[in-house]
């Protein structure tokens with residue numbers, strides 16, 4: 348019998364830091380419910396748009412001693428197996444509609460697809476760097492609207508992710524760089540060739556498009572708020588690469604629910620924990636992580652925080668966790684092989700880490716101080732977002748069959 352992966356003697360890492368932000372509403376202007384309304388209206392005009400499911404995992408909640416666990420299942424998003432296309436599509440539409448001087452509303456997608464719009468706008472190439480999911484979203488949106496996309500992936504990216512992007516007609520290659528250096532390559536190529544860079548992270552001087560991308564992600568948060576039907580979670584766990592998704596979702600909920608917004612925990616791979624490092628330093632400076640960020644949580648292997656979203660996270664997050672791959676594997680198994688009575692959620696490495704972290708906090712004795720500090724108990728109502736499905740099917744199968752890291 349295969350020994351469960353968390354008993355195989357591999358060294359696991361789990362570090363955390365508690366955080367108290369200033370909770371300034373001034374940082375929420377770009378992710379308000381009004382902004383989210385606009386993004387959702389645009390997305391609702393795209394063929395195949397449907398709110399992804401929010402599942403209620405009652406058996407697991409009972410087992411680990413919380414009141415409720417909801418999981419938003421983004422494997423069902425536009426047939427792309429991850430939430431990311433929400434951001435790329437909205438940013439591309441904002442850019443193109445801006446050129447045409449038309450609103451980005453429920454009609455925008457169809458207008459942009461018309462011959463008339465295409466003739467007015469001419470040839471445009473969109474370029475980006477990606478772990479896979481964002482690039483797939485950009486390639487998908489560019490293809491639907493009739494434009495070219497060029498996509499650079501970091502060293503070590505899976506062939507499945509590369510091929511998924513190429514299948515959408517984009518020019519894509521796996522580079523010799525880590526994610527952050529691939530971003531610099533995409534930027535240099537955009538300058539050299541006059542391409543439009545659609546990057547899911549911001550830095551001083553490059554903020555407009557990343558802000559649109561974050562606004563695109565708020566559609567997911569707005570769907571959740573509607574699906575909760577008046578209920579408000581007490582706790583929210585969000586995974587982060589550069590932090591754009593976490594900033595957008597946390598910011599939207601902070602704007603919507605004010606003082607009632609959930610206690611929020613940001614989770615990252617220990618090898619790429621730039622937000623954890625920035626929070627732990629607590630010196631008002633952004634701190635980066637460099638080198639080969641070797642984690643199977645490919646979507647979270649980013650070493651440089653998004654500056655726009657960091658302001659929101661810094662103000663509203665309550666804790667940061669940096670953990671090793673075992674927690675992602677644990678989450679994948681928990682969601683992929685649920686107890687009888689709970690729905691199955693196919694959740695990939697970056698999608699499932701928050702489930703592994705929540706389970707560990709509730710069940711491991713060494714983490715009792717964190718459990719208490721966060722106020723997690725029988726009356727807690729916890730929200731997780733499974734941001735991707737099995738985007739690396741080979742690894743997903745290995746993890747679920749206990750063959751991952753088997754000695």
Ligand SMILES: Cc1ncc(COP(=O)(O)O)c(C=O)c1O
Nearest residue numbers: 480588589590591592646734735
């Ligand atoms: C599946 C998945 N989840 C989460 C994230 C993290 O998003 P962000 O880089 O905005 O923090 C990514 C990023 O690519 C991702 O692909």
